[in-house]
Amino acid sequence: MFGNLGGTELLVIVLIALFLWGPDKLPKALANLRTFISKARNMASNAAADLSREIGTDIKPEDLNPKTFVRKHILTEQDQELLTSPLKSTMRDLQEGAKPLQDGLNDATREMESTRRSVNRGGAAKRVNGSSETPADDSAPTDRTRGRAASFDDVT
CATH class of the missing domain: 1.20.5 (Single alpha-helices involved in coiled-coils or other helix-helix interfaces)
Known part of the structure; x- marks a missing residue:
């Protein structure tokens, strides 16, 4: 019933209910809500049972969706x-x-994946920052701002 509510939302609802009804009347209001929900469920199941009896087939409450009803019973x-x-x-x-x-x-x-792997291994002749000079020590190009090896992912 409260599947979409998280803990924070439920806490806010409880606090609002506490402020609206107060600590004295809140248990009675919750009992009334529980009674209303159980009566509504009983009414829905009785309606489904009456409909099943009228039509002559077994109908569940989830079958009351018009598309499902037509597909299943007609x-x-x-x-x-x-x-x-x-x-x-x-x-x-x-x-x-x-x-x-x-x-x-x-x-x-x-x-693209093989190209990215070859660039990450240092197989590219150009630096990632756009200059055309090759690194002096023949290692992977380094990112000057961070002092680490640059990769294809840094460009994207």
């Missing part, structure tokens, strides 16, 4: 197959058409 399996088969074939065609694009992206990603 459409037959053949009707569902007729409705979903064009969508399945279209989805299959889209996946087959996107396969060359996905393969191209995977190849480009592998190529």
Whole structure:
């Protein structure tokens, strides 16, 4: 019920309730709230039971969503197959058409990763800061401001 509330939010609600009703009336207000919630749940389950009895099938409260109700209790399996088969074939065609694009992206990603690795190992002739001179000691280019080896990630 309070799945989206964190500890801080719950504490704020308790403090506001304490200020509104005071320490004397707060237990009675919480008991009234609990009674209201239990009565609302009982009314919902009774409504679902009445509807199940009227229709002649077993209906759960989550089945009361109109889309779920129609799919589960009105459409037959053949009707569902007729409705979903064009969508399945279209989805299959889209996946087959996107396969060359996905393969191209995977190849480009592998190529970029290998380039990044070679730059990080010191295989680049240019410094990361843009000058074209090579390092004097043939080691990886260093970042002058931090005194450490520069990497491809520092540029991005």
